[in-house]
Amino acid sequence: MTGPHRSGLDRVLRVVTDVRPGEGRTAVLLAANVFLLFTAYYVLRVLREPLIATTGITGVTGAQLASYMPAAMTLLLVVLVPAYGVLAGRVPRRRLINLVTAIFVACLALFLVLAQFDVPLGIPYYVWLGVFNVMIVAQFWAFANDVYTEEEGKRLFPIVGFGASAGAVLGAWVAGRVIGPLGFYSPFVLGALLLIAAAAITSLVDARERRRTEAGLPDPMTSGFLPAATGQYRSVTGEHRTVASSPAYQQASGTFTTVRRGDTADDVERREIASTGGAFALVLRNRYLLLIALLVMILNWVNTNGGYILLATLENIAETAIAEGRAGGLTEREYLAGFYSGFLTIQNVAGLLIQLFLVSRILKYAGVRVALLILPVIALGGYTLLAFSALLPLIRVVKIAENSTDYSLNNTVRNVLFLPTTREEKYKAKQVTDSFAQRAGDVLHSVLIFVATGVLALTTRDLALINLALVVVWLVIAVLIGRQYLRLAAATRL
Numbered sequence: 001m002t003g004p005h006r007s008g009l010d011r012v013l014r015v016v017t018d019v020r021p022g023e024g025r026t027a028v029l030l031a032a033n034v035f036l037l038f039t040a041y042y043v044l045r046v047l048r049e050p051l052i053a054t055t056g057i058t059g060v061t062g063a064q065l066a067s068y069m070p071a072a073m074t075l076l077l078v079v080l081v082p083a084y085g086v087l088a089g090r091v092p093r094r095r096l097i098n099l100v101t102a103i104f105v106a107c108l109a110l111f112l113v114l115a116q117f118d119v120p121l122g123i124p125y126y127v128w129l130g131v132f133n134v135m136i137v138a139q140f141w142a143f144a145n146d147v148y149t150e151e152e153g154k155r156l157f158p159i160v161g162f163g164a165s166a167g168a169v170l171g172a173w174v175a176g177r178v179i180g181p182l183g184f185y186s187p188f189v190l191g192a193l194l195l196i197a198a199a200a201i202t203s204l205v206d207a208r209e210r211r212r213t214e215a216g217l218p219d220p221m222t223s224g225f226l227p228a229a230t231g232q233y234r235s236v237t238g239e240h241r242t243v244a245s246s247p248a249y250q251q252a253s254g255t256f257t258t259v260r261r262g263d264t265a266d267d268v269e270r271r272e273i274a275s276t277g278g279a280f281a282l283v284l285r286n287r288y289l290l291l292i293a294l295l296v297m298i299l300n301w302v303n304t305n306g307g308y309i310l311l312a313t314l315e316n317i318a319e320t321a322i323a324e325g326r327a328g329g330l331t332e333r334e335y336l337a338g339f340y341s342g343f344l345t346i347q348n349v350a351g352l353l354i355q356l357f358l359v360s361r362i363l364k365y366a367g368v369r370v371a372l373l374i375l376p377v378i379a380l381g382g383y384t385l386l387a388f389s390a391l392l393p394l395i396r397v398v399k400i401a402e403n404s405t406d407y408s409l410n411n412t413v414r415n416v417l418f419l420p421t422t423r424e425e426k427y428k429a430k431q432v433t434d435s436f437a438q439r440a441g442d443v444l445h446s447v448l449i450f451v452a453t454g455v456l457a458l459t460t461r462d463l464a465l466i467n468l469a470l471v472v473v474w475l476v477i478a479v480l481i482g483r484q485y486l487r488l489a490a491a492t493r494l
Helices: 008-013 023-046 048-053 064-087 093-116 122-147 152-181 185-211 247-255 265-273 279-284 286-324 332-357 359-365 369-384 392-416 421-454 462-490
Strands: 233-234 241-242
Touching: 008 023, 023 122, 023 152, 023 185, 023 332, 048 064, 048 122, 048 332, 048 369, 064 093, 064 122, 064 279, 064 421, 093 122, 093 185, 122 152, 122 185, 122 359, 122 392, 122 421, 152 185, 152 332, 152 392, 233 421, 279 286, 279 421, 286 332, 286 369, 286 392, 286 421, 286 462, 332 359, 332 369, 332 392, 359 392, 369 392, 369 462, 421 462
Parallel strands: none
Antiparallel strands: 233 241
16 A cells, blocks of 8 residues: 655655655645735834834934833733733634734724824834734744644744745835835735735634544544643644643653542543643743743844844934935935835845755754754854944844844744643743743843943943843753753653
């Protein structure tokens, strides 16, 4: 008897990674899903800096104001993340994703209406976009983690991640070309349409994968009926198991099941399937998840510091060019939008190439532990250079190298880390590690910029030196996470 047939699509995708028979279609659909999400984000992102830079608050530059916005984002996420966790503990994954997407689409419609009445959007839009970016992407990757086993995800996430990289390229390119003919606020409409299309693909993948992996289960025990967040993990065979059923997983994850007097095995399993706690509590009581949250926080702190160095330098150059008549008649907002459209396009093309040709090979031959160390090593070298020379061309190169690696290789690896976790940890804890922790890093950046500009008068070179110290801490945390990941991954194979 011959094995499953490998389709033409499966064979084409083997250029990127090891695709087994029948896996190509879902991988491409997930890639299309995240492609639309990232296209939407980068279409919307091009408006962020111009709107915040021209807010018009006396005595505050756009770079300084942008540095203070993460505090508002983080405070908002303190409310939104637990609320999301409650929702994930009550509704199935498809309904969860469609509902959250609908809320974000409604927000874009509101921004468009407010813009027609010349309501200042710089601050609320900056905050909203920061929350949207982290929550919608974390939700997608939680879903992708829910679809695949640890072994499947390591092989197929490079294809899915390619969709993210391609969407980032197209979004930045499109935004720079629709604003002129369609109006400055046209990205609001385009972004909403892209989100609706992404939600439709999510529903298609959900139905397809439930037929593939859960056809033999009674409806009440499938992901179409159970809440998105359950106390189950996906074993190497593809079936969902409870932590209570696997002593090896309990030991590797550091979580143990409490057995009450008179409990039967079914009682314990039902309690494990049920959602068991809040999002923040899950992270605080699990060393692995807490380390991931710390890594994301420091990573984003370093990255945002670098973003400030770039924007502060660019603002000075734009003001000088406009004052001296060398800006081609552009306003400051148009000057900045033009720079960031080109910058983001180059950055995202580089990320696309890394995702297409390097990510799967690094994961296959070097492994997750080594892959986790590549971005901090790049950051270490880049900020060492900026500590000696903080000129715009060099800053641009360093940020392109850092961001393109972050949004391709590092993004894929961080999501691989969640493959051996429970469904509850995927949907609830991932919003903490990928949303709250990321914005907490932004808040630390805001505090640093406040002290640097208002108290100590630090230069951009001084900020580069601070980043160097943070990168060292980042490297240590990455090593610890790599060790814990191997233990958890091994437990899912037993």
